[in-house]
Amino acid sequence: MRKFGITGLVCLILLVMASCSQDERACTEEFVMLTVTVKDTLNRPVVLDDYFVLEEATGDTLDLSSTDPWMDSVNRQEGRYFLLTDAQFGLTAARGRDFSFMGFLDTNRVAHRVYRIGNDACHVVLLAGNPIITIELSKNKQ
Numbered sequence: 001m002r003k004f005g006i007t008g009l010v011c012l013i014l015l016v017m018a019s020c021s022q023d024e025r026a027c028t029e030e031f032v033m034l035t036v037t038v039k040d041t042l043n044r045p046v047v048l049d050d051y052f053v054l055e056e057a058t059g060d061t062l063d064l065s066s067t068d069p070w071m072d073s074v075n076r077q078e079g080r081y082f083l084l085t086d087a088q089f090g091l092t093a094a095r096g097r098d099f100s101f102m103g104f105l106d107t108n109r110v111a112h113r114v115y116r117i118g119n120d121a122c123h124v125v126l127l128a129g130n131p132i133i134t135i136e137l138s139k140n141k142q
Helices: 002-019 069-077 086-091
Strands: 033-040 050-055 060-062 080-085 097-105 108-119 124-128 132-135
Touching: 033 108, 050 080, 069 080, 080 086, 080 097, 080 108, 080 124, 086 124, 108 132
Parallel strands: 033 132
Antiparallel strands: 033 080, 050 060, 050 097, 097 108, 108 124
16 A cells, blocks of 8 residues: 555656646746946946936837835936836737837937847846946036
8 A cells, every 4th residue: 555655646746747838937035126337438437417218119218217205316316227128028028028218418429229128927027238338428517
């Protein structure tokens, strides 16, 4: 009887393992926030007056500064800006979609880069594009 119990248990474990697909994944509960860093040619952070992200396919403008105003204000002092977060997961696709980061000083666009952002079925993922943007500021802006 004991031999049947061990054999039965082994069969049950094998059955459970066989029923799991490789596509199932355990997502973490972390909240992913992709950021862009804007710096000048002297490697100092650039505090932009305004920024937004443009969803290329639709032309929709995303104002991510309101995602977490406190975190945004801290990030700005370090020249970091939200690109996309898990809150915008639904705007992405596994193979990625194009989003443009636009940064402004006064009303002049000083930073622009297109990023390919996808998801791994759990979180947003940066697929293409350098998250560090270096800009040359005029002498009166430095």
